[in-house]
Amino acid sequence: MSKHNWRWWFHVIHRDVGYLCVGLTLIYAISGIAVNHVADWNPNYAITEVHGNIGKVAEQPTDDTLAVHVLQKLGLPTDYRTLFYPSERTLRIVRENHTVDVDLDSGKVDQQIVTPRAIIHPANVLHLNHKKQLWTWVADAFAVCLATLAITGMFLIKGKKGITGRGLWLTATGFAVPLFFLWLYA
Numbered sequence: 001m002s003k004h005n006w007r008w009w010f011h012v013i014h015r016d017v018g019y020l021c022v023g024l025t026l027i028y029a030i031s032g033i034a035v036n037h038v039a040d041w042n043p044n045y046a047i048t049e050v051h052g053n054i055g056k057v058a059e060q061p062t063d064d065t066l067a068v069h070v071l072q073k074l075g076l077p078t079d080y081r082t083l084f085y086p087s088e089r090t091l092r093i094v095r096e097n098h099t100v101d102v103d104l105d106s107g108k109v110d111q112q113i114v115t116p117r118a119i120i121h122p123a124n125v126l127h128l129n130h131k132k133q134l135w136t137w138v139a140d141a142f143a144v145c146l147a148t149l150a151i152t153g154m155f156l157i158k159g160k161k162g163i164t165g166r167g168l169w170l171t172a173t174g175f176a177v178p179l180f181f182l183w184l185y186a
Contacts, residue, residue: 007155014152017145024142031127034120044121048113055107057091067093070102074109 034043054073060066068078070093080095093100097114116122125131129139154163154171161167 007158010152010155014149014156017148017152021142021145021149025146027123028127028142030120031123035124035127044117044124046115046117048115050109050111050113052109052111053107054102054109057102057104057107063091066091070100070109074100074111076100 031043037043052074054070057066057070057073060069063083067080067083070091071078071080076095076098080093083091083093086092086101089104091102091104093102099112101110102108126135126139129136154167156162157167159165163171
């Protein structure tokens with residue numbers, strides 16, 4: 001294949017852009033599958049519930065000292081963001097990624113601990129473009145690279161297996177599937 005042939009250039013571009021996109025494609029693929037199933041699980045955070053009892057909680061002079069007293073009885077650091085009473089005798093203490101509900105009469109404690117998922121949470125942050133700023137430009141460049149891969153890929157093979165043969169039908173199917181689902185869910 002001659003360097004003056006456009007097909008040769010498409011091979012070079014497709015190969016190099018393809019290698020460049022491997023990492024981002026895998027991140028977007030993992031995140032895409034996770035986000036597609038958001039109704040079945042939380043792809044960003046693992047939520048652990050811990051139940052226990054610290055016994056009847058003694059009255060304290062202020063809500064702040066009450067919260068510190070409860071956290072100390074639980075063996076937790078005494079820092080917290082806020083507290084409030086979801087019901088008259090239930091105190092909710094909100095900490096970083098951690099909520100503590102305590103029934104002041106019975107001492108029953110329900111804790112909810114939220115932990116970011118190791119790989120999927122950062123992938124979702126990138127995929128859903130939560131950071132904005134410079135990442136928006138990276139995501140846009142990735143989209144342009146994917147379009148380049150799609151276009152150059154159509155013309156890599158000649159003949160009945162290329163875009164004028166089987167490739168035409170596969171490309172048409174690739175357009176028809178999303179159009180069908182847009183029609184189906186309209």
